[in-house]
Amino acid sequence: MGTHVIKMPDIGEGIAQVELVEWFVKVGDMVSEDQVVADVMTDKATVDIPSPVAGRVLALGGQPGEVMAVGSELIRIEVEGAGNLRESAPQHAEPMATPPQAAPQTRIEVAAVTATPIKPAPAPAQRPAPVAREANERPLASPAVRKRAWDAGIELRFVVGSGPAGRVLHDDLELYLAQDTQSPSTPPSGYDKRTDEEQIPVIGLRRKIAQRMQDAKRRAAHFSYVEEVDVTALEELRAQLNHKWGESRGKLTLLPFLVRAMVVALREFPQINVRYDDEAQLITRFGAAHIGVAAQSSNGLMVPVVRHAETLNLWAAADEIARLANAVRTGKATREELTGSTITLTSLGALGGIVSTPVVNLPEVAIVGVNRIVERPMVVKGQIVIRKMMNLSSSFDHRVVDGMDAAQFIQAMRGLLEQPATLFLE
Known part of the structure:
Protein backbone atom coordinates (compact mmCIF):
# COMPACT_ATOMS: atom_id res chain seq x y z
CA MET A 1 0.00 0.00 0.00
CA GLY A 2 1.14 3.53 -0.71
CA THR A 3 0.09 7.11 0.00
CA HIS A 4 -1.24 9.51 -2.63
CA VAL A 5 -1.20 13.21 -1.76
CA ILE A 6 -3.59 15.59 -3.51
CA LYS A 7 -2.35 19.17 -3.48
CA MET A 8 -4.42 22.31 -3.78
CA PRO A 9 -4.61 22.78 -7.56
CA ASP A 10 -3.71 25.92 -9.46
CA ILE A 11 -7.15 27.16 -10.50
CA GLY A 12 -5.71 29.86 -12.73
CA GLU A 13 -6.25 33.63 -12.96
CA GLY A 14 -3.08 34.19 -10.90
CA ILE A 15 -4.79 33.04 -7.69
CA ALA A 16 -2.32 32.09 -4.95
CA GLN A 17 -4.78 31.27 -2.16
CA VAL A 18 -8.23 29.72 -1.95
CA GLU A 19 -10.68 29.12 0.88
CA LEU A 20 -11.58 25.58 1.88
CA VAL A 21 -15.39 25.61 1.98
CA GLU A 22 -16.55 22.07 2.68
CA TRP A 23 -15.32 18.49 2.99
CA PHE A 24 -17.39 15.67 1.51
CA VAL A 25 -15.25 12.96 3.10
CA LYS A 26 -13.70 12.29 6.50
CA VAL A 27 -10.73 10.29 7.74
CA GLY A 28 -11.35 6.59 7.21
CA ASP A 29 -13.80 7.01 4.31
CA MET A 30 -13.29 5.06 1.10
CA VAL A 31 -13.24 7.25 -2.00
CA SER A 32 -13.55 6.30 -5.64
CA GLU A 33 -11.77 7.77 -8.62
CA ASP A 34 -13.27 11.11 -9.72
CA GLN A 35 -15.31 11.42 -6.51
CA VAL A 36 -15.53 15.03 -5.31
CA VAL A 37 -13.78 15.26 -1.94
CA ALA A 38 -13.93 19.00 -1.22
CA ASP A 39 -15.18 22.40 -2.34
CA VAL A 40 -12.85 25.39 -2.42
CA MET A 41 -13.65 29.01 -3.29
CA THR A 42 -11.82 31.76 -5.09
CA ASP A 43 -13.00 35.35 -5.35
CA LYS A 44 -15.18 34.40 -8.31
CA ALA A 45 -16.00 30.71 -8.20
CA THR A 46 -16.54 27.60 -6.16
CA VAL A 47 -14.47 24.68 -7.42
CA ASP A 48 -15.09 20.97 -6.92
CA ILE A 49 -11.90 19.04 -6.16
CA PRO A 50 -12.15 15.43 -7.38
CA SER A 51 -9.88 12.59 -6.36
CA PRO A 52 -7.75 11.16 -9.20
CA VAL A 53 -7.38 7.87 -7.31
CA ALA A 54 -9.41 5.37 -5.31
CA GLY A 55 -8.52 4.50 -1.74
CA ARG A 56 -8.98 5.29 1.95
CA VAL A 57 -8.70 8.80 3.42
CA LEU A 58 -5.74 9.06 5.79
CA ALA A 59 -5.67 12.78 6.61
CA LEU A 60 -7.34 16.07 5.74
CA GLY A 61 -5.19 19.14 5.17
CA GLY A 62 -7.41 21.85 6.63
CA GLN A 63 -10.72 22.87 8.18
CA PRO A 64 -13.67 24.57 6.41
CA GLY A 65 -13.10 28.31 6.38
CA GLU A 66 -9.31 27.96 6.30
CA VAL A 67 -7.42 29.85 3.59
CA MET A 68 -4.90 27.54 1.91
CA ALA A 69 -2.07 28.24 -0.52
CA VAL A 70 -2.08 26.76 -3.99
CA GLY A 71 0.22 23.73 -3.91
CA SER A 72 -0.31 22.99 -0.22
CA GLU A 73 -1.34 19.50 0.87
CA LEU A 74 -5.12 19.07 0.67
CA ILE A 75 -5.71 15.37 1.42
CA ARG A 76 -3.83 12.08 1.82
CA ILE A 77 -5.29 8.85 0.47
CA GLU A 78 -4.03 5.29 1.01
CA VAL A 79 -3.93 3.55 -2.35
CA GLU A 80 -2.94 0.24 -3.87
CA GLY A 81 0.63 0.43 -5.16
CA ALA A 82 3.35 2.94 -4.45
CA GLY A 83 1.35 6.16 -4.46
CA ASN A 84 3.11 9.46 -5.11
CA LEU A 85 4.55 10.25 -1.65
CA ARG A 86 8.30 9.92 -1.15
CA GLU A 87 8.75 8.68 2.40
CA SER A 88 12.22 10.21 2.68
CA ALA A 89 10.87 13.74 2.34
CA PRO A 90 9.87 15.75 5.45
CA GLN A 91 6.29 15.29 6.59
CA HIS A 92 5.39 18.93 5.98
CA ALA A 93 6.83 19.34 2.51
CA GLU A 94 6.85 16.12 0.55
CA PRO A 95 8.11 16.59 -3.00
CA MET A 96 5.36 15.28 -5.17
CA ALA A 97 5.23 13.67 -8.54
CA THR A 98 2.81 15.41 -10.83
CA PRO A 99 0.33 12.73 -11.77
CA PRO A 100 -2.48 13.52 -14.16
CA GLN A 101 -5.35 14.66 -11.97
CA ALA A 102 -8.96 15.11 -12.79
CA ALA A 103 -9.52 18.71 -13.74
CA PRO A 104 -11.25 20.80 -11.07
CA GLN A 105 -14.84 21.46 -12.00
CA THR A 106 -15.67 25.15 -11.68
CA ARG A 107 -19.10 26.15 -10.42
CA ILE A 108 -19.62 29.91 -10.46
CA GLU A 109 -20.89 31.26 -7.15
CA VAL A 110 -19.84 34.89 -6.83
CA ALA A 111 -20.34 37.73 -9.21
CA ALA A 112 -19.81 41.38 -9.15
CA VAL A 113 -21.90 39.78 -6.07
CA THR A 114 -24.91 30.72 -7.61
CA ALA A 115 -25.96 28.70 -5.58
CA THR A 116 -24.18 25.37 -5.31
CA PRO A 117 -26.39 22.87 -7.01
CA ILE A 118 -27.21 19.92 -4.78
CA LYS A 119 -27.65 16.62 -6.53
CA PRO A 120 -29.60 14.58 -4.00
CA ALA A 121 -29.16 10.86 -3.89
CA PRO A 122 -32.39 8.90 -4.31
CA ALA A 123 -34.22 8.75 -1.00
CA PRO A 124 -34.63 5.29 0.47
CA ALA A 125 -38.06 3.76 0.34
CA GLN A 126 -38.24 3.69 4.13
CA ARG A 127 -36.58 5.99 6.58
CA PRO A 128 -33.73 4.29 8.45
CA ALA A 129 -33.74 4.39 12.21
CA PRO A 130 -32.38 7.73 13.44
CA VAL A 131 -28.70 7.58 14.26
CA ALA A 132 -27.67 9.85 17.11
CA ARG A 133 -24.31 11.40 16.45
CA GLU A 134 -21.97 12.59 19.13
CA ALA A 135 -23.04 15.85 20.74
CA ASN A 136 -20.01 17.67 19.34
CA GLU A 137 -20.21 16.05 15.91
CA ARG A 138 -21.49 18.51 13.30
CA PRO A 139 -23.36 16.71 10.48
CA LEU A 140 -22.37 17.58 6.92
CA ALA A 141 -25.00 19.80 5.30
CA SER A 142 -25.21 22.88 3.10
CA PRO A 143 -26.17 26.27 4.62
CA ALA A 144 -29.59 26.03 2.93
CA VAL A 145 -30.26 22.63 4.53
CA ARG A 146 -29.13 23.92 7.93
CA LYS A 147 -31.43 26.95 7.71
CA ARG A 148 -34.37 24.80 6.66
CA ALA A 149 -33.73 22.41 9.55
CA TRP A 150 -33.47 25.34 11.97
CA ASP A 151 -36.75 26.82 10.75
CA ALA A 152 -38.44 23.42 11.16
CA GLY A 153 -36.97 22.84 14.63
CA ILE A 154 -35.04 19.74 13.54
CA GLU A 155 -31.72 18.68 15.07
CA LEU A 156 -29.61 17.60 12.12
CA ARG A 157 -27.69 15.03 14.15
CA PHE A 158 -30.84 12.89 14.23
CA VAL A 159 -31.34 13.03 10.44
CA VAL A 160 -29.81 10.21 8.42
CA GLY A 161 -27.87 11.70 5.49
CA SER A 162 -27.93 9.95 2.13
CA GLY A 163 -25.22 12.13 0.53
CA PRO A 164 -21.48 11.55 0.37
CA ALA A 165 -20.00 10.83 3.81
CA GLY A 166 -23.47 11.00 5.36
CA ARG A 167 -24.17 14.51 4.11
CA VAL A 168 -27.75 15.60 4.88
CA LEU A 169 -29.63 16.61 1.72
CA HIS A 170 -32.93 18.38 1.18
CA ASP A 171 -34.58 15.04 0.35
CA ASP A 172 -33.40 13.65 3.70
CA LEU A 173 -35.14 16.52 5.50
CA GLU A 174 -38.32 16.01 3.48
CA LEU A 175 -38.34 12.31 4.35
CA TYR A 176 -37.71 13.08 8.02
CA LEU A 177 -40.54 15.61 8.10
CA ALA A 178 -42.92 13.29 6.23
CA GLN A 179 -42.23 10.37 8.57
CA ASP A 180 -42.63 12.56 11.64
CA THR A 181 -45.92 13.88 10.28
CA GLN A 182 -47.24 10.36 9.79
CA SER A 183 -46.13 9.10 13.20
CA PRO A 184 -48.32 9.95 16.21
CA SER A 185 -46.66 12.47 18.43
CA THR A 186 -47.50 15.39 20.63
CA PRO A 187 -47.47 18.52 18.47
CA PRO A 188 -44.88 21.05 19.66
CA SER A 189 -46.22 24.06 21.47
CA GLY A 190 -45.29 27.55 20.38
CA TYR A 191 -44.57 28.27 24.05
CA ASP A 192 -42.14 25.40 24.64
CA LYS A 193 -38.86 26.51 26.19
CA ARG A 194 -35.92 26.19 23.83
CA THR A 195 -32.30 26.07 24.90
CA ASP A 196 -30.69 24.84 21.67
CA GLU A 197 -27.94 26.83 19.99
CA GLU A 198 -26.06 26.45 16.73
CA GLN A 199 -22.85 28.15 15.66
CA ILE A 200 -22.65 28.73 11.92
CA PRO A 201 -19.21 29.62 10.53
CA VAL A 202 -19.20 32.50 8.05
CA ILE A 203 -17.37 30.78 5.22
CA GLY A 204 -17.61 30.26 1.48
Whole structure:
Protein backbone atom coordinates (compact mmCIF):
# COMPACT_ATOMS: atom_id res chain seq x y z
CA MET A 1 0.00 0.00 0.00
CA GLY A 2 1.14 3.53 -0.71
CA THR A 3 0.09 7.11 0.00
CA HIS A 4 -1.24 9.51 -2.63
CA VAL A 5 -1.20 13.21 -1.76
CA ILE A 6 -3.59 15.59 -3.51
CA LYS A 7 -2.35 19.17 -3.48
CA MET A 8 -4.42 22.31 -3.78
CA PRO A 9 -4.61 22.78 -7.56
CA ASP A 10 -3.71 25.92 -9.46
CA ILE A 11 -7.15 27.16 -10.50
CA GLY A 12 -5.71 29.86 -12.73
CA GLU A 13 -6.25 33.63 -12.96
CA GLY A 14 -3.08 34.19 -10.90
CA ILE A 15 -4.79 33.04 -7.69
CA ALA A 16 -2.32 32.09 -4.95
CA GLN A 17 -4.78 31.27 -2.16
CA VAL A 18 -8.23 29.72 -1.95
CA GLU A 19 -10.68 29.12 0.88
CA LEU A 20 -11.58 25.58 1.88
CA VAL A 21 -15.39 25.61 1.98
CA GLU A 22 -16.55 22.07 2.68
CA TRP A 23 -15.32 18.49 2.99
CA PHE A 24 -17.39 15.67 1.51
CA VAL A 25 -15.25 12.96 3.10
CA LYS A 26 -13.70 12.29 6.50
CA VAL A 27 -10.73 10.29 7.74
CA GLY A 28 -11.35 6.59 7.21
CA ASP A 29 -13.80 7.01 4.31
CA MET A 30 -13.29 5.06 1.10
CA VAL A 31 -13.24 7.25 -2.00
CA SER A 32 -13.55 6.30 -5.64
CA GLU A 33 -11.77 7.77 -8.62
CA ASP A 34 -13.27 11.11 -9.72
CA GLN A 35 -15.31 11.42 -6.51
CA VAL A 36 -15.53 15.03 -5.31
CA VAL A 37 -13.78 15.26 -1.94
CA ALA A 38 -13.93 19.00 -1.22
CA ASP A 39 -15.18 22.40 -2.34
CA VAL A 40 -12.85 25.39 -2.42
CA MET A 41 -13.65 29.01 -3.29
CA THR A 42 -11.82 31.76 -5.09
CA ASP A 43 -13.00 35.35 -5.35
CA LYS A 44 -15.18 34.40 -8.31
CA ALA A 45 -16.00 30.71 -8.20
CA THR A 46 -16.54 27.60 -6.16
CA VAL A 47 -14.47 24.68 -7.42
CA ASP A 48 -15.09 20.97 -6.92
CA ILE A 49 -11.90 19.04 -6.16
CA PRO A 50 -12.15 15.43 -7.38
CA SER A 51 -9.88 12.59 -6.36
CA PRO A 52 -7.75 11.16 -9.20
CA VAL A 53 -7.38 7.87 -7.31
CA ALA A 54 -9.41 5.37 -5.31
CA GLY A 55 -8.52 4.50 -1.74
CA ARG A 56 -8.98 5.29 1.95
CA VAL A 57 -8.70 8.80 3.42
CA LEU A 58 -5.74 9.06 5.79
CA ALA A 59 -5.67 12.78 6.61
CA LEU A 60 -7.34 16.07 5.74
CA GLY A 61 -5.19 19.14 5.17
CA GLY A 62 -7.41 21.85 6.63
CA GLN A 63 -10.72 22.87 8.18
CA PRO A 64 -13.67 24.57 6.41
CA GLY A 65 -13.10 28.31 6.38
CA GLU A 66 -9.31 27.96 6.30
CA VAL A 67 -7.42 29.85 3.59
CA MET A 68 -4.90 27.54 1.91
CA ALA A 69 -2.07 28.24 -0.52
CA VAL A 70 -2.08 26.76 -3.99
CA GLY A 71 0.22 23.73 -3.91
CA SER A 72 -0.31 22.99 -0.22
CA GLU A 73 -1.34 19.50 0.87
CA LEU A 74 -5.12 19.07 0.67
CA ILE A 75 -5.71 15.37 1.42
CA ARG A 76 -3.83 12.08 1.82
CA ILE A 77 -5.29 8.85 0.47
CA GLU A 78 -4.03 5.29 1.01
CA VAL A 79 -3.93 3.55 -2.35
CA GLU A 80 -2.94 0.24 -3.87
CA GLY A 81 0.63 0.43 -5.16
CA ALA A 82 3.35 2.94 -4.45
CA GLY A 83 1.35 6.16 -4.46
CA ASN A 84 3.11 9.46 -5.11
CA LEU A 85 4.55 10.25 -1.65
CA ARG A 86 8.30 9.92 -1.15
CA GLU A 87 8.75 8.68 2.40
CA SER A 88 12.22 10.21 2.68
CA ALA A 89 10.87 13.74 2.34
CA PRO A 90 9.87 15.75 5.45
CA GLN A 91 6.29 15.29 6.59
CA HIS A 92 5.39 18.93 5.98
CA ALA A 93 6.83 19.34 2.51
CA GLU A 94 6.85 16.12 0.55
CA PRO A 95 8.11 16.59 -3.00
CA MET A 96 5.36 15.28 -5.17
CA ALA A 97 5.23 13.67 -8.54
CA THR A 98 2.81 15.41 -10.83
CA PRO A 99 0.33 12.73 -11.77
CA PRO A 100 -2.48 13.52 -14.16
CA GLN A 101 -5.35 14.66 -11.97
CA ALA A 102 -8.96 15.11 -12.79
CA ALA A 103 -9.52 18.71 -13.74
CA PRO A 104 -11.25 20.80 -11.07
CA GLN A 105 -14.84 21.46 -12.00
CA THR A 106 -15.67 25.15 -11.68
CA ARG A 107 -19.10 26.15 -10.42
CA ILE A 108 -19.62 29.91 -10.46
CA GLU A 109 -20.89 31.26 -7.15
CA VAL A 110 -19.84 34.89 -6.83
CA ALA A 111 -20.34 37.73 -9.21
CA ALA A 112 -19.81 41.38 -9.15
CA VAL A 113 -21.90 39.78 -6.07
CA THR A 114 -24.91 30.72 -7.61
CA ALA A 115 -25.96 28.70 -5.58
CA THR A 116 -24.18 25.37 -5.31
CA PRO A 117 -26.39 22.87 -7.01
CA ILE A 118 -27.21 19.92 -4.78
CA LYS A 119 -27.65 16.62 -6.53
CA PRO A 120 -29.60 14.58 -4.00
CA ALA A 121 -29.16 10.86 -3.89
CA PRO A 122 -32.39 8.90 -4.31
CA ALA A 123 -34.22 8.75 -1.00
CA PRO A 124 -34.63 5.29 0.47
CA ALA A 125 -38.06 3.76 0.34
CA GLN A 126 -38.24 3.69 4.13
CA ARG A 127 -36.58 5.99 6.58
CA PRO A 128 -33.73 4.29 8.45
CA ALA A 129 -33.74 4.39 12.21
CA PRO A 130 -32.38 7.73 13.44
CA VAL A 131 -28.70 7.58 14.26
CA ALA A 132 -27.67 9.85 17.11
CA ARG A 133 -24.31 11.40 16.45
CA GLU A 134 -21.97 12.59 19.13
CA ALA A 135 -23.04 15.85 20.74
CA ASN A 136 -20.01 17.67 19.34
CA GLU A 137 -20.21 16.05 15.91
CA ARG A 138 -21.49 18.51 13.30
CA PRO A 139 -23.36 16.71 10.48
CA LEU A 140 -22.37 17.58 6.92
CA ALA A 141 -25.00 19.80 5.30
CA SER A 142 -25.21 22.88 3.10
CA PRO A 143 -26.17 26.27 4.62
CA ALA A 144 -29.59 26.03 2.93
CA VAL A 145 -30.26 22.63 4.53
CA ARG A 146 -29.13 23.92 7.93
CA LYS A 147 -31.43 26.95 7.71
CA ARG A 148 -34.37 24.80 6.66
CA ALA A 149 -33.73 22.41 9.55
CA TRP A 150 -33.47 25.34 11.97
CA ASP A 151 -36.75 26.82 10.75
CA ALA A 152 -38.44 23.42 11.16
CA GLY A 153 -36.97 22.84 14.63
CA ILE A 154 -35.04 19.74 13.54
CA GLU A 155 -31.72 18.68 15.07
CA LEU A 156 -29.61 17.60 12.12
CA ARG A 157 -27.69 15.03 14.15
CA PHE A 158 -30.84 12.89 14.23
CA VAL A 159 -31.34 13.03 10.44
CA VAL A 160 -29.81 10.21 8.42
CA GLY A 161 -27.87 11.70 5.49
CA SER A 162 -27.93 9.95 2.13
CA GLY A 163 -25.22 12.13 0.53
CA PRO A 164 -21.48 11.55 0.37
CA ALA A 165 -20.00 10.83 3.81
CA GLY A 166 -23.47 11.00 5.36
CA ARG A 167 -24.17 14.51 4.11
CA VAL A 168 -27.75 15.60 4.88
CA LEU A 169 -29.63 16.61 1.72
CA HIS A 170 -32.93 18.38 1.18
CA ASP A 171 -34.58 15.04 0.35
CA ASP A 172 -33.40 13.65 3.70
CA LEU A 173 -35.14 16.52 5.50
CA GLU A 174 -38.32 16.01 3.48
CA LEU A 175 -38.34 12.31 4.35
CA TYR A 176 -37.71 13.08 8.02
CA LEU A 177 -40.54 15.61 8.10
CA ALA A 178 -42.92 13.29 6.23
CA GLN A 179 -42.23 10.37 8.57
CA ASP A 180 -42.63 12.56 11.64
CA THR A 181 -45.92 13.88 10.28
CA GLN A 182 -47.24 10.36 9.79
CA SER A 183 -46.13 9.10 13.20
CA PRO A 184 -48.32 9.95 16.21
CA SER A 185 -46.66 12.47 18.43
CA THR A 186 -47.50 15.39 20.63
CA PRO A 187 -47.47 18.52 18.47
CA PRO A 188 -44.88 21.05 19.66
CA SER A 189 -46.22 24.06 21.47
CA GLY A 190 -45.29 27.55 20.38
CA TYR A 191 -44.57 28.27 24.05
CA ASP A 192 -42.14 25.40 24.64
CA LYS A 193 -38.86 26.51 26.19
CA ARG A 194 -35.92 26.19 23.83
CA THR A 195 -32.30 26.07 24.90
CA ASP A 196 -30.69 24.84 21.67
CA GLU A 197 -27.94 26.83 19.99
CA GLU A 198 -26.06 26.45 16.73
CA GLN A 199 -22.85 28.15 15.66
CA ILE A 200 -22.65 28.73 11.92
CA PRO A 201 -19.21 29.62 10.53
CA VAL A 202 -19.20 32.50 8.05
CA ILE A 203 -17.37 30.78 5.22
CA GLY A 204 -17.61 30.26 1.48
CA LEU A 205 -20.08 32.38 -0.44
CA ARG A 206 -21.48 34.01 2.69
CA ARG A 207 -17.98 35.18 3.64
CA LYS A 208 -17.40 36.58 0.15
CA ILE A 209 -20.70 38.48 0.25
CA ALA A 210 -19.86 39.86 3.69
CA GLN A 211 -16.43 40.96 2.52
CA ARG A 212 -17.81 42.65 -0.59
CA MET A 213 -20.52 44.50 1.34
CA GLN A 214 -18.07 45.64 3.99
CA ASP A 215 -15.58 46.73 1.34
CA ALA A 216 -18.28 48.66 -0.52
CA LYS A 217 -19.41 50.51 2.60
CA ARG A 218 -15.83 51.25 3.61
CA ARG A 219 -14.63 52.53 0.24
CA ALA A 220 -17.62 54.21 -1.36
CA ALA A 221 -19.17 57.41 -0.02
CA HIS A 222 -22.76 56.21 -0.04
CA PHE A 223 -25.77 58.44 -0.19
CA SER A 224 -29.36 57.42 -0.88
CA TYR A 225 -32.20 59.15 -2.67
CA VAL A 226 -35.85 58.08 -2.47
CA GLU A 227 -38.62 59.13 -4.83
CA GLU A 228 -42.21 57.92 -5.14
CA VAL A 229 -43.59 56.99 -8.54
CA ASP A 230 -47.20 56.73 -9.68
CA VAL A 231 -47.24 53.47 -11.65
CA THR A 232 -51.00 53.31 -12.23
CA ALA A 233 -50.70 53.87 -15.99
CA LEU A 234 -47.70 51.54 -16.20
CA GLU A 235 -49.58 48.73 -14.47
CA GLU A 236 -52.54 49.26 -16.78
CA LEU A 237 -50.26 49.01 -19.81
CA ARG A 238 -48.60 45.90 -18.43
CA ALA A 239 -51.98 44.25 -17.84
CA GLN A 240 -53.10 45.07 -21.41
CA LEU A 241 -49.89 43.70 -22.94
CA ASN A 242 -50.13 40.51 -20.90
CA HIS A 243 -53.79 40.07 -21.85
CA LYS A 244 -53.05 40.47 -25.55
CA TRP A 245 -49.68 38.77 -25.90
CA GLY A 246 -49.08 36.93 -22.64
CA GLU A 247 -49.90 33.51 -24.07
CA SER A 248 -47.71 33.89 -27.15
CA ARG A 249 -44.84 36.04 -25.89
CA GLY A 250 -44.86 35.38 -22.16
CA LYS A 251 -46.08 37.39 -19.18
CA LEU A 252 -44.32 40.66 -18.41
CA THR A 253 -43.31 41.55 -14.87
CA LEU A 254 -42.40 45.07 -13.79
CA LEU A 255 -38.66 44.43 -14.22
CA PRO A 256 -38.46 44.77 -18.04
CA PHE A 257 -40.13 48.20 -17.82
CA LEU A 258 -37.65 49.27 -15.15
CA VAL A 259 -34.75 48.05 -17.29
CA ARG A 260 -36.12 50.03 -20.24
CA ALA A 261 -36.58 53.16 -18.12
CA MET A 262 -33.01 52.84 -16.88
CA VAL A 263 -31.66 52.45 -20.41
CA VAL A 264 -33.49 55.55 -21.66
CA ALA A 265 -32.58 57.67 -18.63
CA LEU A 266 -28.89 56.73 -18.94
CA ARG A 267 -28.80 58.32 -22.39
CA GLU A 268 -29.31 61.68 -20.69
CA PHE A 269 -27.11 60.87 -17.68
CA PRO A 270 -24.12 58.85 -18.96
CA GLN A 271 -22.14 59.91 -15.88
CA ILE A 272 -24.23 57.38 -13.88
CA ASN A 273 -23.34 54.47 -16.17
CA VAL A 274 -19.70 54.18 -15.12
CA ARG A 275 -17.23 52.03 -13.21
CA TYR A 276 -14.77 53.72 -10.88
CA ASP A 277 -11.29 52.32 -10.31
CA ASP A 278 -10.38 54.17 -7.11
CA GLU A 279 -6.85 52.76 -7.03
CA ALA A 280 -6.03 54.00 -10.53
CA GLN A 281 -8.26 57.08 -10.04
CA LEU A 282 -9.95 56.30 -13.35
CA ILE A 283 -13.61 56.53 -14.34
CA THR A 284 -14.71 54.38 -17.28
CA ARG A 285 -17.91 55.59 -18.91
CA PHE A 286 -19.90 53.03 -20.91
CA GLY A 287 -22.18 53.55 -23.88
CA ALA A 288 -23.59 50.05 -23.41
CA ALA A 289 -26.02 49.42 -20.55
CA HIS A 290 -24.95 46.20 -18.83
CA ILE A 291 -27.58 46.05 -16.11
CA GLY A 292 -27.06 43.78 -13.12
CA VAL A 293 -30.32 42.41 -11.77
CA ALA A 294 -29.85 41.28 -8.18
CA ALA A 295 -31.28 37.81 -7.56
CA GLN A 296 -31.53 35.74 -4.40
CA SER A 297 -30.14 32.20 -4.45
CA SER A 298 -30.28 29.58 -1.71
CA ASN A 299 -26.75 30.58 -0.69
CA GLY A 300 -26.96 34.35 -0.97
CA LEU A 301 -27.30 37.38 -3.19
CA MET A 302 -26.14 37.11 -6.81
CA VAL A 303 -26.09 39.71 -9.58
CA PRO A 304 -26.43 38.23 -13.08
CA VAL A 305 -25.96 40.75 -15.87
CA VAL A 306 -28.36 41.67 -18.67
CA ARG A 307 -25.80 42.63 -21.28
CA HIS A 308 -26.52 45.34 -23.85
CA ALA A 309 -29.94 46.02 -22.39
CA GLU A 310 -30.16 48.98 -24.77
CA THR A 311 -30.77 46.50 -27.62
CA LEU A 312 -33.65 44.60 -25.96
CA ASN A 313 -37.38 45.13 -26.26
CA LEU A 314 -39.67 44.34 -23.33
CA TRP A 315 -40.10 40.65 -24.10
CA ALA A 316 -36.45 40.10 -24.94
CA ALA A 317 -35.48 41.74 -21.65
CA ALA A 318 -38.05 39.63 -19.77
CA ASP A 319 -36.73 36.43 -21.36
CA GLU A 320 -33.13 37.31 -20.51
CA ILE A 321 -33.98 38.21 -16.90
CA ALA A 322 -35.87 34.92 -16.49
CA ARG A 323 -33.04 32.92 -18.07
CA LEU A 324 -30.42 34.47 -15.82
CA ALA A 325 -32.54 34.04 -12.69
CA ASN A 326 -32.98 30.34 -13.50
CA ALA A 327 -29.24 29.97 -14.10
CA VAL A 328 -28.57 31.47 -10.67
CA ARG A 329 -31.11 29.22 -8.92
CA THR A 330 -29.79 26.06 -10.57
CA GLY A 331 -26.11 26.93 -10.18
CA LYS A 332 -25.44 27.03 -13.92
CA ALA A 333 -24.56 30.71 -14.30
CA THR A 334 -21.21 31.31 -15.98
CA ARG A 335 -18.55 33.77 -14.91
CA GLU A 336 -19.39 35.97 -17.90
CA GLU A 337 -23.05 36.08 -16.83
CA LEU A 338 -22.12 37.20 -13.34
CA THR A 339 -19.58 39.94 -14.06
CA GLY A 340 -19.24 43.17 -15.99
CA SER A 341 -22.34 45.11 -14.93
CA THR A 342 -22.24 48.91 -15.18
CA ILE A 343 -25.29 49.66 -13.00
CA THR A 344 -27.49 47.45 -10.82
CA LEU A 345 -31.24 47.06 -10.33
CA THR A 346 -32.40 45.41 -7.11
CA SER A 347 -35.91 44.46 -6.05
CA LEU A 348 -37.47 42.39 -3.28
CA GLY A 349 -40.77 42.21 -5.13
CA ALA A 350 -43.79 42.06 -2.83
CA LEU A 351 -41.41 42.14 0.16
CA GLY A 352 -39.87 45.40 -1.04
CA GLY A 353 -41.03 47.46 1.92
CA ILE A 354 -41.51 51.21 1.77
CA VAL A 355 -37.91 52.44 1.73
CA SER A 356 -34.55 50.69 1.49
CA THR A 357 -30.90 51.77 1.31
CA PRO A 358 -29.19 49.37 -1.11
CA VAL A 359 -25.40 49.05 -1.13
CA VAL A 360 -23.58 50.14 -4.29
CA ASN A 361 -22.12 47.20 -6.18
CA LEU A 362 -18.51 48.32 -6.60
CA PRO A 363 -16.89 49.32 -8.90
CA GLU A 364 -20.24 50.68 -10.14
CA VAL A 365 -21.43 54.00 -8.76
CA ALA A 366 -25.22 53.56 -8.73
CA ILE A 367 -27.84 51.02 -7.71
CA VAL A 368 -31.60 51.50 -8.15
CA GLY A 369 -33.81 49.77 -5.58
CA VAL A 370 -37.48 49.02 -6.19
CA ASN A 371 -40.01 48.93 -3.35
CA ARG A 372 -43.42 47.31 -3.38
CA ILE A 373 -46.46 48.79 -5.12
CA VAL A 374 -49.26 49.96 -2.80
CA GLU A 375 -52.59 51.64 -3.43
CA ARG A 376 -52.85 55.04 -1.75
CA PRO A 377 -55.21 58.02 -1.90
CA MET A 378 -53.59 60.80 -3.91
CA VAL A 379 -54.67 64.26 -4.99
CA VAL A 380 -54.87 64.46 -8.81
CA LYS A 381 -56.21 67.64 -10.40
CA GLY A 382 -57.90 68.63 -7.15
CA GLN A 383 -59.60 65.26 -6.70
CA ILE A 384 -58.74 62.48 -4.22
CA VAL A 385 -58.25 59.28 -6.20
CA ILE A 386 -56.74 55.87 -5.54
CA ARG A 387 -53.40 55.43 -7.33
CA LYS A 388 -50.80 52.67 -7.42
CA MET A 389 -47.63 54.09 -5.90
CA MET A 390 -44.12 52.73 -5.70
CA ASN A 391 -40.88 54.11 -4.28
CA LEU A 392 -37.50 54.02 -5.95
CA SER A 393 -34.84 53.79 -3.22
CA SER A 394 -31.46 54.27 -4.83
CA SER A 395 -27.88 54.67 -3.65
CA PHE A 396 -24.90 56.36 -5.29
CA ASP A 397 -21.17 56.75 -4.76
CA HIS A 398 -20.77 60.41 -3.83
CA ARG A 399 -17.11 60.31 -4.84
CA VAL A 400 -18.24 60.19 -8.46
CA VAL A 401 -21.93 61.12 -8.57
CA ASP A 402 -23.14 64.58 -7.50
CA GLY A 403 -26.42 64.79 -5.61
CA MET A 404 -28.06 66.88 -8.34
CA ASP A 405 -27.16 64.33 -11.03
CA ALA A 406 -28.50 61.46 -8.92
CA ALA A 407 -31.79 63.26 -8.25
CA GLN A 408 -32.26 64.23 -11.89
CA PHE A 409 -31.50 60.67 -13.04
CA ILE A 410 -34.16 59.21 -10.74
CA GLN A 411 -36.60 61.96 -11.73
CA ALA A 412 -36.00 61.02 -15.37
CA MET A 413 -36.82 57.39 -14.58
CA ARG A 414 -39.91 58.56 -12.69
CA GLY A 415 -41.16 60.56 -15.67
CA LEU A 416 -40.69 57.62 -18.02
CA LEU A 417 -42.51 55.21 -15.72
CA GLU A 418 -45.41 57.58 -15.04
CA GLN A 419 -45.85 58.23 -18.78
CA PRO A 420 -45.01 54.76 -20.11
CA ALA A 421 -45.55 55.69 -23.77
CA THR A 422 -42.36 57.77 -23.53
CA LEU A 423 -40.38 54.58 -22.88
CA PHE A 424 -40.73 53.75 -26.56
CA LEU A 425 -40.34 57.14 -28.22
CA GLU A 426 -37.14 57.62 -30.25
